[in-house]
Amino acid sequence: xxxxxxxxxxxxxxxxxxxxxxxxxxxxxxxxxxxxxxxxxxxxxxxxxxxxxxxxxxxxxxxxxxxxxxxxxxxxxxxxxxxxxxxxxxxxxxxxxxxxxxxxxxxxxxxxxxxxxxxxxxxxxxxxxxxxxxxxxxxxxxxxxxxxxxxxxxxxxxxxxxxxxxxxxxxxxxxxxxxxxxxxxxxxxxxxxxxxxxxxxxxxxxxxxxxxxxxxxxxxxxxxxxxxxxxxxxxxxxxxxxxxxxxxxxxxxxxxxxxxxxxxxxxxxxxxxxxxxxxxxxxxxxxxxxxxxxxxxxxxxxxxxxxxxxxxxxxxxxxxxxxxxxxxxxxxxxxxxxxxxxxxxxxxxxxxxxxxxxxxxxxxxxxxxxxxxxxxxxxxxxxxxxxxxxxxxxxxxxxxxxxxxxxxxxxxxxxxxxxxxxxxxxxxxxxx
Amino acid sequence: xxxxxxxxxxxxxxxxxxxxxxxxxxxxxxxxxxxxxxxxxxxxxxxxxxxxxxxxxxxxxxxxxxxxxxxxxxxxxxxxxxxxxxxxxxxxxxxxxxxxxxxxxxxxxxxxxxxxxxxxxxxxxxxxxxxxxxxxxxxxxxxxxxxxxxxxxxxxxxxxxxxxxxxxxxxxxxxxxxxxxxxxxxxxxxxxxxxxxxxxxxxxxxxxxxxxxxxxxxxxxxxxxxxxxxxxxxxxxxxxxxxxxxxxxxxxxxxxxxxxxxxxxxxxxxxxxxxxxxxxxxxxxxxxxxxxxxxxxxxxxxxxxxxxxxxxxxxxxxxxxxxxxxxxxxxxxxxxxxxxxxxxxxxxxxxxxxxxxxxxxxxxxxxxxxxxxxxxxxxxxxxxxxxxxxxxxxxxxxxxxxxxxxxxxxxxxxxxxxxxxxxxxxxxxxxxxxxxxxxxxxxxxxxxxxxxxxxxxxxxxxxxxxxxxxx
Numbered sequence: 026x027x028x029x030x031x032x033x034x035x036x037x038x039x040x041x042x043x044x045x046x047x048x049x050x051x052x053x054x055x056x057x058x059x060x061x062x063x064x065x066x067x068x069x070x071x072x073x074x075x076x077x078x079x080x081x082x083x084x085x086x087x088x089x090x091x092x093x094x095x096x097x098x099x100x101x102x103x104x105x106x107x108x109x110x111x112x113x114x115x116x117x118x119x120x121x122x123x124x125x126x127x128x129x130x131x132x133x134x135x136x137x138x139x140x141x142x143x144x145x146x147x148x149x150x151x152x153x154x155x156x157x158x159x160x161x162x163x164x165x166x167x168x169x170x171x172x173x174x175x176x177x178x179x180x181x182x183x184x185x186x187x188x189x190x191x192x193x194x195x196x197x198x199x200x201x202x203x204x205x206x207x208x209x210x211x212x213x214x215x216x217x218x219x220x221x222x223x224x225x226x227x228x229x230x231x232x233x234x235x236x237x238x239x240x241x242x243x244x245x246x247x248x249x250x251x252x253x254x255x256x257x258x259x260x261x262x263x264x265x266x267x268x269x270x271x272x273x274x275x276x277x278x279x280x281x282x283x284x285x286x287x288x289x290x291x292x293x294x295x296x297x298x299x300x301x302x303x304x305x306x307x308x309x310x311x312x313x314x315x316x317x318x319x320x321x322x323x324x325x326x327x328x329x330x331x332x333x334x335x336x337x338x339x340x341x342x343x344x345x346x347x348x349x350x351x352x353x354x355x356x357x358x359x360x361x362x363x364x365x366x367x368x369x370x371x372x373x374x375x376x377x378x379x380x381x382x383x384x385x386x387x388x389x390x391x392x393x394x395x396x397x398x399x400x401x402x403x404x405x406x407x408x409x410x411x412x413x414x415x416x417x418x419x420x421x422x423x424x425x426x427x428x429x430x431x432x433x434x435x436x437x438x439x440x441x442x443x444x445x446x447x448x449x450x451x452x453x454x455x456x457x
Numbered sequence: 458x459x460x461x462x463x464x465x466x467x468x469x470x471x472x473x474x475x476x477x478x479x480x481x482x483x484x485x486x487x488x489x490x491x492x493x494x495x496x497x498x499x500x501x502x503x504x505x506x507x508x509x510x511x512x513x514x515x516x517x518x519x520x521x522x523x524x525x526x527x528x529x530x531x532x533x534x535x536x537x538x539x540x541x542x543x544x545x546x547x548x549x550x551x552x553x554x555x556x557x558x559x560x561x562x563x564x565x566x567x568x569x570x571x572x573x574x575x576x577x578x579x580x581x582x583x584x585x586x587x588x589x590x591x592x593x594x595x596x597x598x599x600x601x602x603x604x605x606x607x608x609x610x611x612x613x614x615x616x617x618x619x620x621x622x623x624x625x626x627x628x629x630x631x632x633x634x635x636x637x638x639x640x641x642x643x644x645x646x647x648x649x650x651x652x653x654x655x656x657x658x659x660x661x662x663x664x665x666x667x668x669x670x671x672x673x674x675x676x677x678x679x680x681x682x683x684x685x686x687x688x689x690x691x692x693x694x695x696x697x698x699x700x701x702x703x704x705x706x707x708x709x710x711x712x713x714x715x716x717x718x719x720x721x722x723x724x725x726x727x728x729x730x731x732x733x734x735x736x737x738x739x740x741x742x743x744x745x746x747x748x749x750x751x752x753x754x755x756x757x758x759x760x761x762x763x764x765x766x767x768x769x770x771x772x773x774x775x776x777x778x779x780x781x782x783x784x785x786x787x788x789x790x791x792x793x794x795x796x797x798x799x800x801x802x803x804x805x806x807x808x809x810x811x812x813x814x815x816x817x818x819x820x821x822x823x824x825x826x827x828x829x830x831x832x833x834x835x836x837x838x839x840x841x842x843x844x845x846x847x848x849x850x851x852x853x854x855x856x857x858x859x860x861x862x863x864x865x866x867x868x869x870x871x872x873x874x875x876x877x878x879x880x881x882x883x884x885x886x887x888x889x890x891x892x893x894x895x896x897x898x899x900x901x902x903x904x905x906x907x908x909x910x911x912x913x914x915x916x917x918x919x920x921x922x923x924x925x926x927x928x
Contacts, residue, residue: 032583274467282470317502329503332494339508348504363505367490371483378479385472401468408475412482421485 027085034078035340038365041078042372045071045127049379052120065119069107072127076100079134079341086342089141099133099148106155114162116454118387124380125158125446128431129439131373135361136434138342139353143434150436154443161444165451169395172227179224180244183217187251190214212437214252214260218267219441219448221248222402225268229275230395238272256302259413259425265289267405274401275394310423323350327418330356330363331370338366353434355426359418373432374415381408387453396452403445499567501557509570512583515539516569516591518551518561520600521628521813526551527562527638541638543600546607548635549658550598550627550758550811556645560658564757565594565812568824573817590818597626597813605925606631609918615883615905616659616790619922622798622889622900624828625807629922632659660794661760664787665904668873669707669724669855670885671782673796673843676721677835678744679732680842689717689732697727697734700773704730704781707872707910721846722854724870726781733780738769741779748796748834755831756791756809763788783874793887794902796834797868800847801889801900804840806831847888855912856888859920863927864890864897868919872910884908886915890923899926 048064048071055061080096103126110122129151136144172179190213228241245268252261269285296303305320313321313328326349334344346352346360353360362370384404391397407430414429416422428435430442498505514537517528526547529537539554541547552560554569562569572579572589582589599619606617610633619629634655636648648656657663680686693712697704704726706712712725720728742765746752750765766785767775778784799806808831815824835843847867850856859866868888875881889900901919908914 028586029584032580036580270471274471277467279470314497314500317500322502325497325500325502328489328494329498329500329505331490332498333503333505333509335494336490339505343508345505345508367486371486374479374483374486378476381475381479382472385468389468397468401471405471405475408479412475412478415486416482419482419486419489421482 031082031085031340031343034082035338035366038075038078038341039337039368039372041071041075042369045075046372046375046379049120049124049376053382058119061119065123068120068123068127069104072123072130073100073104075127076103076130076134079130080137082341083134083137088137088342092137092141095137095145095148102148102152102155103130106158109159113159114450114454117162117450118383118453120383121380121446121450121453124376124383125431125443127376128373131361132357132432132434132439134341135357135364135432136353138364139346139360140434143353147434147436147439151439151443154440157440158443158447158450161447162451162454165448165455168223168399168448168451172223173230173395176224176227176231179220179227183220183224184244184247184251186213186217187248187255191251191255212435214255214257215435215437215441217248218260218263218406219444221245221264222267222271222399222406225271226395226398226402229271229398230393233276238276242268242272253296256300258296258303258306259427262413262425263406263409263427265292266409267402270405271398271402275398306423306425310420313420323356324418324420324424326350327356327359328420330359331367331419334363334366336367338362338364338369341365354428355414355424355433356418357429357433358415361432370415374411377408377411377430381411384408384449387449391452391456393456396456400449400452403449407442407445495567495571499564501563506566506570509567512588513570513572513591514588515554516572516593516818518565518569518594518596520596520598522600523595524600526596526598527554539639543604544639545635545637546604546631547598548638549632549660550603550630551596551638553638553641555642559656560758561594561596561811563759565815568592568594568815573815573821573823574819592823593816593818593820595813595816597628597810598630599628602922602926603629603631605629606922607633609921610905613905613908613914614653614659615903615908616663617904617918617922618660618790618794618902619926620794620798620809620900622801622898623807625798625810625831626813626828627809627811628899630658630660632657632663658758659790659904659906661756661758661789661791663789663904664761664763665790665883665885665906666873666875667782667786667788667793668871668883668885669726669782670793670869670871670873670887671786671788672721672724672729672780672871673800673847673869673887674745674748675729675733675736675741675780675782676717676846677748677839677843678736678741679717680839681744682736682740686717686842689720691715691720691725691728691731693720693725693727695727697730697777699730699734699777702774702777704777718846718849719853721869722849722852724850724855729781730777733777734773736776736780738767738771738776742768748799749792749832750786750788754789754792754795754809755806756811758791758811760791761789763792782871790902790904793885793904794900797887797889797900797902799834800840800843801867801891801898802840803837804833804835805837806834850888856886856916858912858916859888859890859923861920861923861927864892864923866890866919866923868901870910870912870916875907881907882909884910884914886919888919890927892927897927899923 048068052061052064249261249264273282309320313324317325341364344363346363349356388397388400413425413427417424428438515529518526527541550560552562554562569591579589606629617631620627634653636655692714695706695711706726745765750763764787767779775784808829844867851859851866855870871885872882884905887902891898901922903915903918905914
């Protein structure tokens, strides 16, 4: 009997996520929230079903019985969040709320399977993030005041924090990324990303003269330079890409985009020549099986997970995703593909794409340049980070070691992403 | 107002760029899952293979005429037993599925543990907690030829490989001494301790000095450097000396006046040392590289790389010894067979093929492997030249026992001295045969460890293989 439920749930979960993702695109065809309402409610139902089915399988497989309670609490919190959000911000964008909750749900299910204790930690931080999410859209009204007037403060703060991390930070996996304060580990580069977007948006909202562009670029380079020196290549790349796209949209001059791409290509070649760890990543991407004992170990384990799982997956709890190093963070997508199936993985990509399109949609509608650039910056950070992590673990591009927003384990990452979603909501509520 | 419109376009361009990236990534991901991953996951570093075994009954490995070479049977109490109906005959090439896996059992492990039965059947099996039946591997192996090769090798230590040069299909692969894969678990420790290494597939993993068979490569290099080989002549008095290094002819023979073809057919060491002395080491090294020395061979069976160490700085002694196949050069019988196949196939090496197709347990073809050009090892002119000389080995040289009315053979014998004791030598033959029409063509490589001369041991064995095939 248990076996039947476990096996059936595999297909059931894939069907649910497929319908969920489908609804996320159908809504683009309807103009008003009223017409879209039914699809959003359906999404919520699929979301709850995946949550319930996932934990049911884990409990039936004989894991920790306290998961039943944990499930109830997490389920209630997420449902409460969806309803509260709707009540507090009637003008909010429901697809963004739903997608955020869907990705958090997937994260809870897969983390509970990989490491129950990490899942519990993650949930506490996500819950705190949800409380913030209820406040931030309201606070966005003051964002002009805070960022347009104190622009320099934020740039200096960003450079300062990154600098401190570089000097004091401890080494994690070869990159000095985080520091620990009273038992909680922060990854400041994640948080500085948001400040950076606000700073750049404010600078360009004020003016896009060449002088202003040069000054802003110098500060952007300071951020990126420190990150590169800290060997945090993934973050450096994200900062660089978001800056180039914000510059392009602010100036509407295609040559900035082209110049950025050329500079990016030159830096990539220079990085390859100068840094051994860049070459290592490149070799591990080019032919991971030739260095399977060393640099290629992570990526080959990731490919084994994806390939062995196949389209329908091994079933939740039936694979061996823990063989992949740092599976809960950078390789969460491989674990999901192995156990829930590559079809499920494709649906996650679709959900992320629908977020990205919605962010850009909101950016397009803003007549205020500051808001427009903030929304664009958030969209690019989100979309590009998703591309780097999923592209990396599937060997489409070299690994850069970034997290999958909202899904990967990592307190700072999940908190910052929830804030990012809330900022977009704030912009949308203000000028939807 | 106009500014605003422009700006909208810029965001659409951003959207376009990213969506293109996302779609490319999704396309790559889907392609990888569907087409590339099955090869990748069949890797000993993949710990997930054991998980599949819990869900699928291992499929069978069949010969080219669909007789089972390895199959899983269920005992009355429901245990699975892997049976090998031909015992030790296919031991190394079919391999075993436990103890780290070997042979086809290893290279096709994931396919054997994957069930491509109807999806409805698989789902209902999963529901009922029943195992699905894995796919079958239809190999290219020929039972009659394999049996013949196995019996021919008998109690000798060595290797025999038979393949079709035009398709790359491997018809037989024997390594001796062998083992019974059916009782491998019980005998594992004992087999591992034996000094004769019965578990090693000598065809793919045995590295041997090539002896005179290497003269094919020396000859090719000579042909590449000197375009008119008919002008060559040499007077053999039993030895060749250059810079204090002396090379003797085998068993002290004196061959007298020789042209190039006679030198090759009689396998005259002195003449070939003379040829080697005049060759350019760098060019020789590059020819060896063309022929896949110091390279991975294009086959998934675990194998050793052949080594060719001659380089510009090498001394005369190494140069002369290399030319007659006695230097530091080491080859596997598999590699020698691949070179022979390329010569037989006008210079083109076809991708070696051991698996013809994968079928589900009901016989529906899941994947069919096709003949593929692997790499051109030499020009067709060079291959014709070598073929002509290798025919002379049979008609007027060391391979005369292979004269037959049923087929035409071109080949090369070899006696590779090894170790310190003078006279201990491995017996080699590698060559190919064609029938009158030229349609039926096989390449045969025989190596007998420590037996004696090529013409006395390896050649008669090759003859039995050819006779069996063209009978």
